[in-house]
Amino acid sequence: MQDLMPPINTPDSAFHDGDPTTGQLGTIVTALWLNNVQSATRDVQLEIKNVLAKAGIQPDPKKTNQLAEAISQIIGSGNYASTAYVDNGLNKKIDKASISGVLGNDNSKVPSLNLLTTELGKKQPAGNYAPAGDYATNTALNDGLNKKFDKNNISQTAGPSTIHVMSQDASTKNFQPKGDYLKAGSFGFGGEAITVPVGNGYNGISQTSVVRGSGVPGSPPDSLAWGGILHLQRESGRATQIGFWKGNIGLRSQLAGVWDDDWIFAYTQANTTKDPSGFIRVSGAAIALTTNNVVQNTGLSTTNIMSQKAITDSLIGIGQAWENVTSQRKFGVTYTNTNSKPIFVSITQNSSGTTTSMDVKINGVLIARPSTAAGATRNSVYFIVPVGGSYLIDNTGTTSIEVWAEMK
Template sequence: MQDLMPPINTPDSAFHDGDPTTGQLGTIVTALWLNNVQSATRDVQLEIKNVLAKAGIQPDPKKNNQLAEAISQIIGSGNYASTAYVDNGLNKKIDKANISGQKGNDNDKVPSLNLFTTETGKLATKAELATGLAGKQPMGDYATKEALDNNLNLKLDKTSVVQNTGSSTAKVISQDAATKLFMTYGAYGWGGITEDIPALSDTELAAMLKRRSTVTQVFRNIAPNGSYHFKYGAIAYFKTNDTYTALTAGYDGSGVKVIGGSQSAISVYTLWTDKNFNPDQYVTVSDNDSAMSLKLDKADVTQGSGTSKTKVISQEATTYLSLGINDKYTDMTSQRNLSTTYTNALSKAIFISLYTEDKTTTGIQLEVTVDGNLIERHIIGGDGYTRALTATFIVPPGSTYSIASNAAIRRWYELR
């Protein structure tokens, strides 16, 4: 093959157009340069024809894939072993250094024939075992058939594990059904933001409870104690259709209230607690009450969520799976990019909070996708000033998530 063809002889090795208005001349293409082009082109053609000839292929001007075919034929004509084939063959072999003549617990070694023959010769034969064990009883703390049957009767029959809710007092709901039937993090709005609302009077707070649009939420009124709240006491709010319920307690032990109402009415209930009621003066509960002696087999307590219909989740696992408990906000800004799909590899849900920001005259937008579903979309107009869009969302375990925006990511935090 010829040496690399020299470039056109100009200061920057590039062609330039002439400019009649300034008298600037265009690049002069010399016969030498064109001859170099012709020679280089013919040299490349000859190299390619030689490859085709090596593969026994005649040049065909109607085809444009003959070089690829020739290379494939040349490579395929050789009896070569692939890397995968060689690696697979070697992995099936045993290194002689791993054949041991001594007993041990090394999982990477195998016994020699001499060691195997010697050690198996020390074992009792089937005939010797049959003769020696005849008429013998097992030693140790073994249960009799009667005792075993009695203990098995105390266990919960698997047919009593059901997959739905109901009124039976003898059946239990499986782990799988409980996971599917009960409310999860983020369902119906639960687990959303909390907020401090302005100091509202009783009339103003009652009106707010009636017109609240969220299904569930947690907030607090910073006004002094009123009929429907305690100052700085968290209010847990639930709404269905046009009726609602709110629970609140004083952080300083001042009391507990339950508020229920609709668009036209509101009722307040004060709960008895150990602050205003002594149960020992009115109720006596026997320590030996059979109704209080229910037991659960320890082997049926599992440490994670799943589909088992006979196990229950432990307190520790429930605490771990609870969003926000023992979790911390982690700055993932440097590890996250736009239009890139990530997977929540944890066995619990994570909460994500981020914002994008840019100076724009055309506006910016932000889209959140979880498991291929568009769950949030924000748009803001541009006026030449810096604008920002925020997004907060929950990602279940094993789910994928991505962010699309025409603005840059400024902060990306994950509660995990």
């Protein structure tokens, strides 16, 4: 027959319903567990069928008492003696171990034939003797009396004496009713918590117990001591303390005689909230961001964030290249950045012998005015044009565009 099948794989080996209000999942019944159930069921069925076969009974799905009938039939056909019959017969016999070869006062033994013959040979021959009886010698009498208990040594109270005994009445009044009690020096459950010892406080407890109190070394924070502290002592120098109060759960551990610096608190409904996305958070107004809040473009949202790639792609110079557009640009003409990103513009002018200047305007705003003194020279200007922005370069003096380049 197979061994017991393993229980369902949960911490308490029990099935649990799911609870959508708390997020608690129901127990998942695995194929392994169902296969174990099927194997165990078939094994038990086979065992029962073998019992029916032993009794010559064919399984009948319409009957529910065939196993009982098979057992009764097997026992009845074996010519077995009943328990009462066997006990009655044995009670009439004398065990060989009860035949004694020595004298004694045990009424459950009988003398052997050799002992009886030997002892009868020691008796006086027939004559006029005192009536049969049990007579004690002086020595035996005195010895027996010395072993008796003096009534004066019966005490009516409890005490440390080793030669007195308590009377029935005193014992009844002093002893607890029958039950299970802790040994001396042990702490257990069944009463109120003990007050935390002074001195080392919670750091000095060395026995499994339930304690209360605060204002001592090792006291738990957040009023946990109001609910009592459970101290679990595994061995010397290693223990765990757990506190519960108004939904808050805190704990700390001791290893090699040293306690944790801080108590650790578990997240419970008392100190967390559930945000609109269904995430458990420490109590507060903040909302957790999810992957739904990660966007791939710029915008005006105050609740979404850009991905790393989106930020990188939006930087000037990423995915852009310099382009020489000298042949396509003129002074005094307004151009518009129609690209999806800002562009970087670099212009170098070549002036003749006169004084020259360039007025750089973006969206109609003058942002730069580089100039040159009289004499042939070159002058450059650099600027960024935002998406959709217009840009215009006006010039004064005799000048020409030597290089106009845009990174876009």
